[in-house]
Amino acid sequence: MKKINVFVVPIHGTVLYPYQNLKLRLTDLQFYDAKVNNNYVAIIPVVDQQIDGIQRIQRFSQYGTLVRLTSEDYTVYASNKIYQAFSFARIKIDSIIKSTPYYMISAEVLSDEIVDEQTLWSSQIIDNLKGLAKQYLEQFQMNPSPQFLQIIQEEKNINKLFFMIATNADFHYSQKLKLLQIDDHNTKITLLIQYLKTKVEEFAQTKALEQKVSKDLMQQMNKQASKTNNQSANLPGFSYKKQKNNDIEKLQAKVKEANLPDHVREIVEQEMQKIEKGSMGVDSNVTRNYIDLILQLPWNQQVEETLSIEKCKETLDADHFGLTKVKERILQFLAVKKLRKERKITDSNGQGSIICFFGPPGVGKTSLGQSIAKSLNRPFYRIALGGVSDEAQIRGHRRTYVGAFPGSLIQAIKKVKCKNPVILLDEIDKLTSNHRGDPSSALLEVLDPEQNSHFMDNYLNIEFDLSGVLFIATANQLETIQPALRDRLELIEIVGYTVKEKVAIANNYLIPKQLQKNGLVNEQVTIPQEIIHSIIKQHTNEAGVRQLERVIAKIYRNIALKYVTDQQNFKTIVVDQEGLIEILGPSMLSDKHTTPLISIPGVCKGLAWTPAGGKVLMIESVKMEGKGKFEITGMLGDVMKESVRTAIGWIKAYWPQIKMLSKLNSHVNFDALDIHIHFPAGATPKDGPSAGVAITTAIVSLLTGLKVKSDIAMTGEITLTGRVLPVGGIKEKILGAFESGIFSVIIPHRNKANLIDVEAEIREKMSIHLVKTIDQVLQIALEGNGPNFKMINLANL
Numbered sequence: 001m002k003k004i005n006v007f008v009v010p011i012h013g014t015v016l017y018p019y020q021n022l023k024l025r026l027t028d029l030q031f032y033d034a035k036v037n038n039n040y041v042a043i044i045p046v047v048d049q050q051i052d053g054i055q056r057i058q059r060f061s062q063y064g065t066l067v068r069l070t071s072e073d074y075t076v077y078a079s080n081k082i083y084q085a086f087s088f089a090r091i092k093i094d095s096i097i098k099s100t101p102y103y104m105i106s107a108e109v110l111s112d113e114i115v116d117e118q119t120l121w122s123s124q125i126i127d128n129l130k131g132l133a134k135q136y137l138e139q140f141q142m143n144p145s146p147q148f149l150q151i152i153q154e155e156k157n158i159n160k161l162f163f164m165i166a167t168n169a170d171f172h173y174s175q176k177l178k179l180l181q182i183d184d185h186n187t188k189i190t191l192l193i194q195y196l197k198t199k200v201e202e203f204a205q206t207k208a209l210e211q212k213v214s215k216d217l218m219q220q221m222n223k224q225a226s227k228t229n230n231q232s233a234n235l236p237g238f239s240y241k242k243q244k245n246n247d248i249e250k251l252q253a254k255v256k257e258a259n260l261p262d263h264v265r266e267i268v269e270q271e272m273q274k275i276e277k278g279s280m281g282v283d284s285n286v287t288r289n290y291i292d293l294i295l296q297l298p299w300n301q302q303v304e305e306t307l308s309i310e311k312c313k314e315t316l317d318a319d320h321f322g323l324t325k326v327k328e329r330i331l332q333f334l335a336v337k338k339l340r341k342e343r344k345i346t347d348s349n350g351q352g353s354i355i356c357f358f359g360p361p362g363v364g365k366t367s368l369g370q371s372i373a374k375s376l377n378r379p380f381y382r383i384a385l386g387g388v389s390d391e392a393q394i395r396g397h398r399r400t401y402v403g404a405f406p407g408s409l410i411q412a413i414k415k416v417k418c419k420n421p422v423i424l425l426d427e428i429d430k431l432t433s434n435h436r437g438d439p440s441s442a443l444l445e446v447l448d449p450e451q452n453s454h455f456m457d458n459y460l461n462i463e464f465d466l467s468g469v470l471f472i473a474t475a476n477q478l479e480t481i482q483p484a485l486r487d488r489l490e491l492i493e494i495v496g497y498t499v500k501e502k503v504a505i506a507n508n509y510l511i512p513k514q515l516q517k518n519g520l521v522n523e524q525v526t527i528p529q530e531i532i533h534s535i536i537k538q539h540t541n542e543a544g545v546r547q548l549e550r551v552i553a554k555i556y557r558n559i560a561l562k563y564v565t566d567q568q569n570f571k572t573i574v575v576d577q578e579g580l581i582e583i584l585g586p587s588m589l590s591d592k593h594t595t596p597l598i599s600i601p602g603v604c605k606g607l608a609w610t611p612a613g614g615k616v617l618m619i620e621s622v623k624m625e626g627k628g629k630f631e632i633t634g635m636l637g638d639v640m641k642e643s644v645r646t647a648i649g650w651i652k653a654y655w656p657q658i659k660m661l662s663k664l665n666s667h668v669n670f671d672a673l674d675i676h677i678h679f680p681a682g683a684t685p686k687d688g689p690s691a692g693v694a695i696t697t698a699i700v701s702l703l704t705g706l707k708v709k710s711d712i713a714m715t716g717e718i719t720l721t722g723r724v725l726p727v728g729g730i731k732e733k734i735l736g737a738f739e740s741g742i743f744s745v746i747i748p749h750r751n752k753a754n755l756i757d758v759e760a761e762i763r764e765k766m767s768i769h770l771v772k773t774i775d776q777v778l779q780i781a782l783e784g785n786g787p788n789f790k791m792i793n794l795a796n797l
């Protein structure tokens, strides 16, 4: 048996089996060196105490999977990469050889190869397993691909077959873990067959119940219908049968008139026959609804597109202030589209054919989509994907389900009545997946130009051509978009607005728009510039302008009411501070210019990105006698907790130099010291690696007694060797500092290019320090002996 020492990637709530190609995201790259580890990692499930019958070591399942990284896919952050990988063997943990700051295990690589499979299993057992798997997949995966079913059917290696089925089955976590932990081939195949059988039986029972409910409902409705029928029949000149025939005739006429493709007409005629033969029960209603949907779909209708780049530019400029770069990217995208269309080029390989606007809420992502539709003269439809976790919401339910309906795409097409609308897939980053399928994969098919001309909705059950649709996606963040889906997207970032930009948007766009919406004219109301500033600074808290628009609308509604109630005595209203408070109430936000300028050792200001814009984030640390522990509070995510560990790791490693440079006389014994680090606003969750430099600075300040300058804030990720790595959201963070009255910031040198996004006027008022290493941060940020912090080992990094 081969033994291996390997780096652990813990996983939660799921199990990875061998023989899988996968994309693996590694977040611990400051600790993981692919070369040293021969590109191996161990994927080990974390098992909580409630799950019985699972062999474990500490908090881990004793069994896991050995994975080899085959190539690097792309970098999310510097220490956060996605790899192509292959899982190729089960492993059994012997012991945990390291647990901090990351886990390493010593494990035995298990060989699951079966020497002579013929002697172990009769073909009957294998056929039984394959048959059950097929039945199960057809029932639960709604539409398993025929290729996949064929692969299962033809797989000769029983071990591969076992893992393939276990991977694709939606078993309970504890069952999945058990299947991973069994070494004996007979036992594991028997258990898999047993799990599949239970699932298939459960399905049959649910189905029977559904049919019974449906039958009872049908009987009730039939009873009701014949009751109405009898009552109506007593009325002179009224015949129920006649009405039924009339309905059918009307439907037949509609079908005749409809401009349906031949294959669709055939299906409709078959369904019509069912109605003609059948009673007026539930089934008949289902069929009618189905025919209605088919008749309402625009099988051949297209609107004529006017793709003129000048017109698009005009519309985008008329609807949106600024966003020069974004508009330019949109025009480039449309220009390429126009050329490809003219030259009839279709070989897109699915790459970058869908535009995706990403950025904080309220910056105009949706309204840019609307403007694009307007300028192309195509109808616009928005599909909200936030929280969608069921594939059926995209692809529809089969008609056999009670209460089935078509998916959101077919509903959108029905609504816009043409085959080539602009469809906005809003919040594509908020899709989740569960046992009912993965909506991201369904979308993947929808967005692939090579597949979407044959899009199949489960309810409609007839292919519909979606290739004429222009899809636009929006997202607040990129990390949660499924990687394969993200590959399809042409990403266009929209960053938050400065106060000056918000004022211009309010004056030129939001005020005229809301005046008109609320039936007012300029002469009736004026909002002076200083009041617009007050609204932005004291009554809204956002990177975009959505709240600002709401506040303006609220003011106008108030004034409209005043005008309507007393038109004769109404005089032009100039909104002042008192009027503002009367309408909006007192400001709930603390004045942004009051970031406390505290300067005590252990306190440092970081810069954070939030959906509401950049914020100054105070970091506090204290020390006390103890046993070398450190505590972190303030609702931090895992990545941020790791930043704290990295900071402490670096400080301990470089302590002799830090002590010397800070001219510290007293002795610091880390083993007899507890450190507590707190991130105030403890109820707000915080995460990400970008507080690394601020955390390190706070702790160095705490231990050396040198204060951090009170008027400086910083952002940057650190590595264990003291390098400062780039981070996201630079524009928002610098604006956040500026608006909080902090005019000196430290940012990673590798973020220099992002400074171009910050308005020149603000850049000039600030001193922005670009740093490559943590000692440069300490030189700039620490008072007293801070400027001495030139560390020899970091100079060459």
Ligand SMILES: Nc1ncnc2c1ncn2[C@@H]1O[C@H](COP(=O)(O)OP(=O)(O)OP(=O)(O)O)[C@@H](O)[C@H]1O
Residues within 6 Å of the ligand: 319, 320, 321, 322, 323, 359, 360, 361, 362, 363, 364, 365, 366, 367, 368, 426, 474, 475, 476, 505, 509, 510, 544, 545, 546, 549
């Ligand atoms: N640059 C701009 N110029 C004019 N109006 C703007 C601009 N940016 C945003 N708006 C307006 O702000 C409002 C909110 O914008 P929108 O709904 O498009 O935001 P969003 O980015 O899609 O937000 P979310 O992520 O929450 O969906 C809209 O009325 C929009 O017209």
